Amino acid sequence: MTKKFKVGILGATGMVGQRFIQLLEDHPQFEITALAASDRSQGKSFEEACTWRLAGEMPAFVKSMTVEAPQPPLHCDLIFSSLPGDIARESEGAFAHAGFPVISNSSAFRMDSDVPLLIPEVNPEHIALLAVQRKNYAGQQGYVVTNPNCSTIMLALALAPLQAKFGVSSVVATTMQALSGAGYPGVASLAINDNVLPFIDGEEEKIEQETLKILGRLHDDTIDKAAMNVSAQCNRVNVSDGHMAAVRVKLVKAATIDEVREALASFIGLPQERRFHSAPERPIIMREELDRPQPRLDRDAGKGMSVTIGRLQTDNVLDYRFVALSHNTIRGAAGAAILNAELLVATGTLT
Amino acid sequence: MTKKFKVGILGATGMVGQRFIQLLEDHPQFEITALAASDRSQGKSFEEACTWRLAGEMPAFVKSMTVEAPQPPLHCDLIFSSLPGDIARESEGAFAHAGFPVISNSSAFRMDSDVPLLIPEVNPEHIALLAVQRKNYAGQQGYVVTNPNCSTIMLALALAPLQAKFGVSSVVATTMQALSGAGYPGVASLAINDNVLPFIDGEEEKIEQETLKILGRLHDDTIDKAAMNVSAQCNRVNVSDGHMAAVRVKLVKAATIDEVREALASFIGLPQERRFHSAPERPIIMREELDRPQPRLDRDAGKGMSVTIGRLQTDNVLDYRFVALSHNTIRGAAGAAILNAELLVATGTLT
Amino acid sequence: MTKKFKVGILGATGMVGQRFIQLLEDHPQFEITALAASDRSQGKSFEEACTWRLAGEMPAFVKSMTVEAPQPPLHCDLIFSSLPGDIARESEGAFAHAGFPVISNSSAFRMDSDVPLLIPEVNPEHIALLAVQRKNYAGQQGYVVTNPNCSTIMLALALAPLQAKFGVSSVVATTMQALSGAGYPGVASLAINDNVLPFIDGEEEKIEQETLKILGRLHDDTIDKAAMNVSAQCNRVNVSDGHMAAVRVKLVKAATIDEVREALASFIGLPQERRFHSAPERPIIMREELDRPQPRLDRDAGKGMSVTIGRLQTDNVLDYRFVALSHNTIRGAAGAAILNAELLVATGTLT
């Protein structure tokens, strides 16, 4: 057995921070050695600082760890970050400058031209941007790698096999997103009780922009954005976990519905081929029942790392339509970052 | 003051039946004189037969009325029907044959080529189909007039001014529909708790087909369906009342966003011009807040008869997008039928 | 028609503040002339400062009013206050000192021995404490009158007729309280989704203590607390409005269940006798259905000012049990304070 990488978590007390801790509890490659948060919890033990909001108990190994400030140095080899957007850029940048690999779930750096925006099944070759990043930041010892927005990951995973086999020219996605995506306390109960909210700040833009970068092609050290139109309308629904999207796609090449289904169902990528620890057997699970996917029944598919797709049909306006669902704080956040870290290890980037 | 028309309600004990009773309690043109239901409640007093499920008390005037079978004759001048689809065709047909005007909220006759599918603000001229209906059914003394499906009404009202001013070539609608649309008991609480259901039986087809008929043009005694493509994906969310739809539209003629907004905001029709009793001041209410419409806040706009539209934006795939909301058992069902009856009176069809 | 009293609202932007505005919109005795709030909204127009969270639109007459600081003077004859507990004591005290009658929904002064804790149907004679208050605060021109905690009002109203006719020796109340009781944003949606919270800070103590004062007897300028034991366990449930309590009572004198029912059903007080504007016809509405009261169906009974009681049964441990429900921000807060103000007018205290 090899030595584990020491990991520091930025934003450890938040919803995604807690998922990092839960998912890393028995991870064979990483062990948590530092916890940091931006709030008033610094200096307290994690047990004091954090109200555990996930099912089950706070893992024992983090209880007595002291919450530190999200500033270098921390006692660790790499950083997982889920800091709030407003402070992420400075804090993550400081860690990268100080020599830490930063695997970030924050939006701060995602659209920087020299920062990989990675989904290991979709665009692992975008890691090559790190060479550009190193050039751009003279003296920077570490680096920043990001994963997409929680809804974008689900959409990009669903589009990747279609893009690869048929080309995608247009995408229309309407999301119904879970409460945990807004963090804690997040959405007020009075706002969502017997209600739907048709607005999530910045979400439509993130989906429309990030998707093009992820599905873009690396060319001469830059990403040529994918040549497709993406339209996103985002809604918050009264669901705890599990983002859902009603999606229509227009393909470049004609394809039958069976070919589309097969492309989705058979999709695998590097994490499956190389058997990454956090990789689900199937990144996309196709369901044929008329009423699936559903957040409560399908969000934990593949331990929260699979996207479930159902209701595949031909469409009157675009070519095909379907409904996709994935767990927004696992595949859509903490699990996405961990899979990115496993990719960095597997490709020898992180040693 | 003129004599009121005597009204019989078919399906009186159901969710829409109760709305009919609530909305007709103080109506200046109609008074309820007969109640009928298809279930085991026949022969009982309405108070015994019906568990009142709307806010407030069961109106006193219906309590002692006897629930009858949904078969002619009933002591009334016209029929409002919200019978379940499986028995509506036979029962409503029998009433029409027996000489009763039938204003139906059921889906049974909607797509018949000689049956008007009416929204008084949108296509009042389709009443002319009644002449065809009379020819087709030799000896029929009455007739059948229908209103659209609850989601379709909202969509067609939103599209009507755009179709009129700019032409609409494509529509992509994704609905988030309320529980009351499924009647009572309808959706099981265990099915929708912490969940969204991506399937409503027959709903997508109804929206896609009915919209074309409503927005179609009457020509030589037939309706030329509107020349547009309509795509609908329908979801059930954990909301009591108020259907919501995320809509994208492609226009035939170019229009600025201000022209689109103005077309929607200024839209009125015959019910407003002629001041029908149940007509809202504005069939469409435009909201400029970032997070409106919302079911809980906007479903009762215009006493449940207005469609609220917000989040109007340009779209990357079609031309414009917006979110629409209306009360599914008022404007989407009982109120729609009553407005149709008011149209029949106003046009001299019902005398 | 007499001149209206000019009213200032403290805490105007909060949930209870909005109810004050809604309930006073067309009040024959009071008109709002000043709005104040403790938050960062001071100096803005109310329309800018306040996100309206009640059904329907923000009343037009408040939109352009400027939000002021909750400090005297304000342009008004009396004050309605729903300030947060931590600042209420200082602010309300300052207004009272400056000569304003303060009708407060806050908890700050409720248990002061010289402050009336009033429910007009229950203990209007406690107004006499104002004489004591005047003595205690030399130079104070105004005064403070309070209404009970939202759950306590409901409980005390239910107990009052039993106490009057039979005496009550013990009360066991278990509440299921609505989200609006916690204000906005209040309870996080992630905390209450698919959940019940068995703790509301300070609530059990308030019910146990305030009830004894309200039902106590005025004697020589002091309140002799009621000689009964009160036990309260308080829970938060996923309901927007409407507090519910499962109650058991032990009586001093034996009474049949019919006598108990009759005592509750026939209960009226000064507001009914003198026909106060906000008084419901019946402070207590008895329901005989097996499954009532329910928050959604009964919270608006008596325009939110009636307590609905059902499921009256004999009990194995105490004597009788029942379930009570009332609207927590109307009868339990803003409506309670307004009824108190009407009492002050009716008794000539406020002139």
Add this chain to the structure above:
Amino acid sequence: MTKKFKVGILGATGMVGQRFIQLLEDHPQFEITALAASDRSQGKSFEEACTWRLAGEMPAFVKSMTVEAPQPPLHCDLIFSSLPGDIARESEGAFAHAGFPVISNSSAFRMDSDVPLLIPEVNPEHIALLAVQRKNYAGQQGYVVTNPNCSTIMLALALAPLQAKFGVSSVVATTMQALSGAGYPGVASLAINDNVLPFIDGEEEKIEQETLKILGRLHDDTIDKAAMNVSAQCNRVNVSDGHMAAVRVKLVKAATIDEVREALASFIGLPQERRFHSAPERPIIMREELDRPQPRLDRDAGKGMSVTIGRLQTDNVLDYRFVALSHNTIRGAAGAAILNAELLVATGTLT
């Protein structure tokens, strides 16, 4: 490894039936060899007959099994039953008569004087009633053993250690019960959305009666019911799984709150001593946080077999109060029956 007992499930397609299948999937002592249901599913494969409603997939081993009628014989050694009350008595009686041990979750036989109503931690000695049952039913080869109602189990487990150490003279319990307790489809979503229902048919009586039998003492082949008064008020709340109860108790002997806490926290019984497969380490888990237990956070404690108790306080009317919570379809139903079966094996009753 010993041979496993062959098990038949009556009511296999229901919510509790599905829990039986889930909990028995890898059980070391029992294997499912027959599935029966009372509904129209007979003759179909289980996969066809049953819509799986628990998280995760339907276990593969039951998919191709044929659903049979709930009549003997079935290919099995013993029966687990969760049939609806109306048919349970006849069906379970027939199986017992035909020689099958019937471990029933139904209410049909619970209060029969010769039927053990068992909680293995509380009253395992009540198995002795089977001797009486054998005498009463001449020629009966099998027998019927029952577990209590889902709320009663939780209450009786909480009371058992207090009864044993201090005696309990009075109990006042107010429940807030989950939707799954009503089966599927059970409670209509429109009935519980933004609501609480203060009535569950038969539930209050079951709690008040069953508790006395469970905590009663076996004496000369009969159960002397416990000499305590039990009062139950039952409410349905909008929670998927996890019954909660606010409980007050009056003790016979004085006890300090620390003694009460210790009695609850240290409680174990035969299942813990003999390490039954389904026994939780602790039948009662005490929590000291102010806001626990909560259904979502605590229902799965001890794999759904532990009762979580919190908010232990002195009470103004009885002596102590606390809040208890347990998983109503695991410890409260299927898990309870399986633990009973393990008790039968451990005591040599089932061989």
